[in-house]
Amino acid sequence: MAKPRNYSWCLHCERAAPNKDWGFKEWPRCPYPDCDGGFGDRWEWERVREVNPEYPPLPERGVAYGMYGP
Numbered sequence: 001m002a003k004p005r006n007y008s009w010c011l012h013c014e015r016a017a018p019n020k021d022w023g024f025k026e027w028p029r030c031p032y033p034d035c036d037g038g039f040g041d042r043w044e045w046e047r048v049r050e051v052n053p054e055y056p057p058l059p060e061r062g063v064a065y066g067m068y069g070p
């Protein structure tokens with residue numbers, strides 16, 4: 001069962017993806033191939049939702065969610 005805490009958000013491209021796609025066992029990096037966001041760009045999806053409560057509990061793949069509103 002997917003949960004918000006299983007997702008991370010990328011500061012670089014403002015998209016979110018499941019933690020497993022970030023490659024947590026190695027050096028985490030943004031899973032979107034056109035983005036070079038790295039470890040320091042990763043935020044917990046739950047933290048992004050604290051700032052933007054209107055965002056869905058589970059982010060949609062490929063959708064950019066701005067840190068301060070869509």
Ligand SMILES: [Zn+2]
Nearest residue numbers: 010013030035
């Ligand atoms: Zn990214």
